[in-house]
Amino acid sequence: MISATEEDYIKAIFNISRKIKNAMVGTNQIAKEVNTSPASVTDMLKKLKTKDLIQYEKYKGVKLNPTGTKRAVLLLRRHRLWESFLVEKLGFGWDEVHDLAEQLEHIESDELINKLDDYLGNPKFDPHGDPIPDVQGIFTLRNQQLVQHLSVGESGIVVGVKKHDKDFLHHLSQFKIEIGKSISVLEKFAYDNSISVKIDGQKDIMIGAIISENVFVKKL
């Protein structure tokens, strides 16, 4: 048995571990990610170790072991399938589903999640463009590139975002930038890294660096 809280810690370690590419995850990083004190993290790490979900030595940082990684990937699968359901079926905006999925991901039932997967048509990506692991935990990697790195004249299809917070997503929606939309680069301004682009054939707009550095496209 693994509690919802333990699952959240596992997920946090997994997420940080990917961001910092490789190596040991620190106590403070986890504390920040799960929004708690470093002392609480240490307590939890001890427990997760006895449950054989992590590799952990005092002061040396932590790393998920294969069992822990499997758990994290399953959790990611659940989270993203629920997000897909909320957006595709219930009509929520992509900026509104994270917190709900954060709760729903802890519902314990493999049958439920697999039926949900089928019901949704076994989607490969969630509403934010993130890959959804299949039953075996395998997920498709997208071939992606930041808008920032498109040259003038080039264009791409939006396939993902680097920032996932509500405000950023909402901001993107206001510019009609969403997964699947096309972006063509008209002009780049080195001064402040702003870019003039055309979204889905609509009229030209200016996007700032925050956007171009955090939106992934697949070059056409």
Add this chain to the structure above:
Amino acid sequence: MISATEEDYIKAIFNISRKIKNAMVGTNQIAKEVNTSPASVTDMLKKLKTKDLIQYEKYKGVKLNPTGTKRAVLLLRRHRLWESFLVEKLGFGWDEVHDLAEQLEHIESDELINKLDDYLGNPKFDPHGDPIPDVQGIFTLRNQQLVQHLSVGESGIVVGVKKHDKDFLHHLSQFKIEIGKSISVLEKFAYDNSISVKIDGQKDIMIGAIISENVFVKKL
């Protein structure tokens, strides 16, 4: 804020309170319903009282107050909408959804539940024939009657069940008895209260007292 555990106690009080028609609910009854010790119930009753969800005096039993009742009805709404979703959309059997709904009902979001309601087409009854409260907490009463009380020659449509346990529901399914099916009484045997019936125009079968005493029909 009200925790999932507190919600389960509130629901238990509500359910018992309806079964025993009126009056004060006892500590032991609740303990049985939520599967815990009477001592734990007493502790929780004290807490629920400070949260102003119940009317409670030492040794005098407990009763939901208006706020508590509202909570219980909302919970019932959530539970039954999730059950409907699981059966109608995901293809679960009516005997498989209770425990899942028991978890899902605690997801905290009014918007979610209202969108789910709309998505399902605002159903009035759940897969077990139980009424689903609307946003205001109002629910349709069904006009019902036990199969037991049908006379020879009479028939009715199955509209509900009195027992909700997995095994009973599964048993009914084996006889093809489900919500919406028609039942015609061919012959009644006083000796053991068994009844010979025709289900949905299929070939005659014998049903025992356990079934006839726990299946509700609407007389045709």
Add this chain to the structure above:
DNA sequence: AATATTTTTTAGATTTGTCTAAAAATAAAT
């Protein structure tokens, strides 16, 4: 009314997850 039974509450512990404050270890700066 007195006794026995059942129901309910208290007392005292335990587990899970959290906190603050202080100590210890590690890393960075001088």
Add this chain to the structure above:
DNA sequence: ATTTATTTTTAGACAAATCTAAAAAATATT
């Protein structure tokens, strides 16, 4: 190589929800 700063761990406490065993109150029985 010391000193300083940062990170991490311990110590000790607390709230939520639970338990068992014992006491108290309410019911039922004789």
